[in-house]
Structures are given as structure tokens and as C-alpha cells.
Amino acid sequence: xxxxxxxxxxxxxxxxxDEKPAQxxxxxxxxxxxxxxEKDLRIVVQEIPDxxxxxxxxxxxxxxxxxxxxxxFKGAKPENITQRFDEKLRAVSNxxxxxxxxxxxxxxxxxxxxxxxxxxxxxxxxxxxxxxxxKIDGVAQATASFKEGRVTxxxxxxKTNRAELEAALEKKRVTLKK
Numbered sequence: 001x002x003x004x005x006x007x008x009x010x011x012x013x014x015x016x017x018d019e020k021p022a023q024x025x026x027x028x029x030x031x032x033x034x035x036x037x038e039k040d041l042r043i044v045v046q047e048i049p050d051x052x053x054x055x056x057x058x059x060x061x062x063x064x065x066x067x068x069x070x071x072x073f074k075g076a077k078p079e080n081i082t083q084r085f086d087e088k089l090r091a092v093s094n095x096x097x098x099x100x101x102x103x104x105x106x107x108x109x110x111x112x113x114x115x116x117x118x119x120x121x122x123x124x125x126x127x128x129x130x131x132x133x134x135k136i137d138g139v140a141q142a143t144a145s146f147k148e149g150r151v152t153x154x155x156x157x158x159k160t161n162r163a164e165l166e167a168a169l170e171k172k173r174v175t176l177k178k
Contacts (some may be wrong), residue, residue, distance in 0.1 A: 022052065022066040022067050022068050023066065023067070023068065023069070024054060024064055024065070024066050025064070025065055025066075025067070025081075026062050026063070026064045026065075026102065027062065027063060027065065027082065027085065027099045027100070027101075027102070028060075028061055028062055028099065028100040028101060028102050028103060029041065029056075029061055029062065029063045029097060029098070029099060029100075030061070030097060030098040030099070030100060030134060031093070031096045031097035031098060031127070031130075032056070032058055032061045032097075033126055033127060033129075033130035033134075033142065033143050033144045033145075034123075034126060034143060034144070034145050035058055038056050038058060040093075040096075040097075041053065041056065041063065041097055042056075044089070044092050044093045044097055045065075045089075047092045048072075048088055048089070048092060049072075050067055050068065050071045050072040051065055051066075051067045051072050052065060052066040052067065053065055054066055059141065060103075060107070060140075060141060061140070061141040061142075062102065069081050072085075073085065073088075082099055082100070082101055085099045086098045086099040086100070096127065103140040103141075105140060105156045107154075109156065110140050110154040110155060110156060111154070111155050111156075111157045112152065112153070112154055112155075113152065113153045113154075113155055113162050113165060114150055114151075114152045115150060115151045115152075115153075115162070115165060115166060115169065115176060116149055116150050116176065116177035117129060117144075117146065117149060117150060117151055117169065117174055117175060117176055117177055118146070118149060118175050118176075118177050119146050119174065119175050121146045121147045122146070125146055126144040126145055126146055127144070128172055128174070129144040129146070129151050129169060129172065129174045130142055130143070130144035130151070131172075132168045132169050132171065132172040132174065133151060133153050133165045133168050133169065134153075135168075136160050136164060136165065136168055137159050137160065138155050138156040138157075138158070138159025138160035139153050139154070139155050139156075139160060139165075140153075140154045140155065140156065141153065141154040142154070149177065151165075151169065151174075153165055
């Protein structure tokens with residue numbers, strides 16, 4: 001019996017050695033609008049086979065994952081991996097998380113904008129405020145919290161500005177604090 005168990009163990013080790021090791025990739029994650037969403041992301045990612053969440057950088061809205069693209073996204077061309085990952089993550093998170101390409105603007109060139117808001121205090125309301133501004137071209141990272149009474153955004157000032165952010169919030173019927 002011991003010999004058989006040793007054989008199984010050696011076979012499993014040999015098989016694992018033949019597998020292509022997972023690589024690490026960093027992606028921009030949409031839906032990280034408050035620190036408590038990090039826990040939600042970790043739970044959702046566990047539902048995606050062949051993918052492991054290694055770390056989250058909330059300040060940059062980025063996460064590092066380990067996966068083998070040929071296994072996790074079978075048949076996808078390299079240029080389509082981000083799109084396929086986005087589709088999988090959106091499906092398992094009911095559309096509250098997504099994947100986008102990394103921001104190329106250096107952090108020191110971004111400007112922080114803080115907009116005071118008032119209203120209901122729930123995740124759905126904060127998500128709506130977040131989505132109103134995060135989708136604007138030039139927004140690198142955003143947070144939203146009615147509990148804290150503010151929306152913040154790191155923006156590329158050559159692409160957007162405070163007035164555009166405020167207009168997007170008002171369009172979603174988010175009440176700005178005067």
C-alpha cells in the first residue's frame with residue numbers, strides 16, 4: 001500500500017511539473033469604489049476557475065492575478081485576454097466588477113478631485129455615483145461613499161476636469177453638497 005501511495009505522489013508531482021506555471025498579470029479593476037469592495041472582489045474571483053488573486057492596490061484600482069492565459073481563457077488571442085477576463089468577471093459579479101487596461105498616465109501627472117455629495121448610504125447608491133465618473137475618459141481611479149459624503153477621482157487633467165465630473169454626477173441624480 002505504501003508503495004502504491006508513493007507511486008501516486010510521484011505521478012502527481014511529475015504531472016504538475018509538466019504543467020505550464022501560472023504567470024502574473026496586473027489589470028485595472030472597475031468596481032473598487034470603496035475599501036470594503038476589496039473583500040467582495042476576493043470572494044468573486046474565487047468563482048473563476050484557473051485564476052488566483054494575488055494582491056489589490058486600491059489606490060490605483062489595480063489587482064495582480066496569477067493564471068495561465070491558455071488555460072483560463074482557452075482559445076483567446078493575447079490581444080483579447082483583457083476582454084475575455086472582463087466578460088468572466090462581470091458575469092460572476094453581476095456586472096459590479098470588470099477589467100480594463102492599465103492607465104498609462106504616470107501617477108504624478110494625475111490630479112485628485114474631491115466632490116462633496118449627499119444622499120442615501122448604500123452600496124448600490126455609491127456604485128451608481130462611482131460609475132457615473134469612472135467611465136469618463138481621463139479618470140484613472142475613483143471612489144464614492146455617501147457615508148463619507150464624497151466622491152473622489154484621480155484624473156488626467158488633459159482629458160477631463162471637475163466640471164465634467166460634477167455634470168456626470170448630476171446626470172445620475174447624485175446630489176452635490178453646496
